[in-house]
Amino acid sequence: MKIDVLTLFPEMFSGVFGSSILKKAAEKELVSYHVENFRDFSDNKHKAVDDYPYGGGAGMVLKPQPIFDAVAHLQEKNDSNPRIILLCPQGEPYNQQKAEELSQEDHLIFICGHYEGYDERIREHIVTDEISIGDYVLTGGELGAMVIIDSIVRLIPGVLGNEASPILDSFSSGLLEHPHYTRPADFRGMKVPDVLLSGNHSKIDEWRQQESLKRTKNRRPDLLDKHPLSEKQKKWLNE
Template identity: 60%
Template sequence: MRFDVLTLFPEMFTGFLQSSIIKRAHEKGLIATNLINFREYATDKHRTVDDTPYGGGGGMVLKPEPLFAAVDDILAQVDERPPVILMSPQGVPFTQAKAEELARHSHLVLLCGHYEGYDERIRQHLVTDEISIGDYVLTGGELPAMVLMDSVSRLISGVLGNESSAVDDSFSSGLLEYPQYTRPPEFRGMKVPDVLLSGHHARIEQWRREQSLLRTWQRRPDLLRTAALTEEDRAFLRELERKYSHEQ
């Protein structure tokens, strides 16, 4: 996977790219990241990338010329146009399904804005996707870009040490992940569930599935509307509803 990141603050990515799993993925050649300061594509002597909005109003708006020129330069080097993604609070919500979709590409271009916003021509004629990581506003698109890069990278084969980790994560199955435990089997009187110590794999898998359903039902019931559920899952959820209603 190749990430081209257009940003006015490439130094913000230093710690992210040089730590932990992302660092090892780069060292293995599984990921390549190209940080591009699009100020370098401004043509005036002051390297201006923003201006006041037409019609008045507060804040500054990113000009189209530097971003268009930077993306044109990237596209001139490749045979196939990659997704050009604008990190924006106006974008579609970023989900695990979207991460999986993007991970099927071999090249992504991420645009990180600053200031009040973007010239609308960038949205209409340059980008292919607008993505938001939540209903709140940040000072720029760099942190959202890192979130997207991290989420997508861990889906690339070889990035995680255990390939099943990404499969079992919350949201990968449409449900929240089941509770996890490790040694010791008892800590300050708190015990690991007996089933996990039993060595009975079928019972463990059933327990994990039921716990995943329970946790989703308790914390994110909205996910159950679109999750792939078996008849056994639905029966378990009906029993939860019945039990809960009797306790009220």
């Protein structure tokens, strides 16, 4: 997968792309990252990328020209028809299903804005996806892009050591993940559930399913409204 990021602050990404799982994914050549300052594409002699909004109002608006030209450059360079993602508080709320969908793509371009907003022609004529990571406003789209990229890259086959890990994550199944325990079995009087020490894998699997349902009901009951439950799961919930 190729991931391009258009931003006014490329330095923000060096630590993220150079650490942990994202770094290892690049070292395995499963993904490549490229961060571009779209100010470099401005045709203004002062390299301005924003201007006052028509009709008046507070703040500055990102001009279409630098972003149009930067996107065209990346498309030509990669000879591709990528998904172009605009980070925006007005966008589609981000979730695990969207991460799984985007992880199937070969090329993604993220546009990280600043100031009051984007010229509407950017949304209308370039962007394929507008995404929000939550109902709040950030200074720019960079942090949102980092969150989304991290959630996508870890789903690429071969990135994680255990291929089952992303399948069992919270939200991948539609429910929250079950509790986890590790050694010691008894830590200061706090004991690991007996079933996990039993070696009975069918019982362990049943316990995990039950705990996943219980945790979802207690913490995110809204998820159960979207999740089709089997008769066995309904019985467990009632119990």
